[in-house]
Amino acid sequence: MLTYTLFAFLSGVTALVYQVVWTREVALFLGSQIEAISIVLVAFFGGLAAGARYFGARADRVRAPLRLFGILEGAAGALAAASPALLQWLAASPLLGLPPPARFAIAAAALFPVAFLLGGTAPALLRAGVREIARTAAGVGWIVGANTAGAVLGVGVAIAAIPAWGLRATLSTAGVTALLLGAAAFFLARPMKHPASSSEPPFRIPTMPLAAAFAAGIATLVYEVLAARAAALLLGSTLYAWGCVLALLLAGLALGTAIFGHRAGRTAQPELELGLIESAAALAIAAELIWFVPDYALPAAGLSGWTGGLIALSVFPPAIFMGGAFPYLVRLSVGNLGTLGRAFGTVSALNTAGGIAGSLLAPFLLLPALGLLKSLLFCAGLNGLLGAVFLLRGSVRPRQGWGRAALVVL
DSSP: OHHHHHHHHHHHHHHHHHHHHHHHHHHHHHSOHHHHHHHHHHHHHHHHHHHHHHHHHHHTTOSOHHHHHHHHHHHHHHHHHHHHHHHHHHHHSGGGGSOHHHHHHHHHHHHHHHHHHHHTHHHHHHHHHOOSGGGHHHHHHHHHHHHHHHHHHHHHHHHHHHHHHOHHHHHHHHHHHHHHHHHHHHHHOOOOSSOOOTTSOOOOOOHHHHHHHHHHHHHHHHHHHHHHHHHHHHHSOHHHHHHHHHHHHHHHHHHHHHHHHHHHHHOSOHHHHHHHHHHHHHHHHHHHTTTSSOOTTSOOOOSOHHHHHHHHHHHHHHHHHHHHHHHHHHHHHOOSGGGHHHHHHHHHHHHHHHHHHHHHHIIIIIHHHHHHHHHHHHHHHHHHHHHHHHHHHSOOOTTTHHHHHHHHHO
16 A cells, blocks of 8 residues: 555645646736636646546456556646646637637636546556455545645645746656656556456445535635635735645645544444544634634734644644545445445545535635625534534444544544
8 A cells, every 4th residue: 555655645746736837827828816726726626526537437447557547647747748838829829819718718628638637546546555345445545645645745846846947847847757657657557356346236326425525525625715815814915825724724634534544444333423523623613713713903913933823723623624524435435346446536526526616615605795704604514514414324332322433533
């Protein structure tokens, strides 16, 4: 599993370098940084969702899933390295005179193929690394956690490299790195002795964990936007606020996925523990309303050790619990080893699609209609609702009880 975890980590690094550079490149094409962020997020997350769903099922049917990862990673790297030339050509072409919706669609279409290929990398790695159904949740914890941790590093690498190397060189370096990573995986891959067996009974993924994955994705991205808004009011800088919140959120999600992944595979009460985790996320968000929502009448405090610590104390705990929910959702969706890739890809796709919805819902509906405080309450309420649903569905064994399950989660 260590090899697959390393591949997942490095794949996360390069993917976030792509995303950061694309935001700058698309801004040159569209003429607006805010619109560029929205377009890149929608194209990136949309491609990841579609790729996870499409390639997840295919990872179940190939004899060497690690080879599939290598092909996808390498192809994505090659396309990413070529994308600056495409975007710069678009910026200088007559297409720049098209109406804004058409330019948005063109920019998104230019980025979508890379994200689509990247969406299949995690299902392929999971299918390659997990050989026993009981190890599914733990494998999710390691691979998704490592990929998210790599994304944290990727943000820092991009921010440091762009001023020193420029946009094109930074993206080209990341693309070549992905090509080498893909080549290494391709040549290290060995056929599995027992790929997905056609003799295994067909399994229909339950509706509830899929719906919960979508709702959890909404809650996570809504919270990210709201936390960034609160941090910007506190620091007086949108750039610093977004960087701090993004790094803390990704780190918390990675840690939560890794910590709870092992437990999710061993517990006999996954629904009960998932309910407790979602409830803990709701309580963590609600608790920070006491100290994290700035007073609009006061001037920004600026970036300091105190304000940085306050943001970390506010963002990190909810992110850990939000990340911890994902392995449980996968555990509740997987029926047998032969459908692991399809189940993981479907859960991941719906979770990502919920993230797209949340990234649009927060700035365009919740904040204008409810304001920051009530929007955070909405986010806490959504996590709390998920927690209540799974607490009601969970079966509590008399000798284990609520107290022991709560101690495991907390």
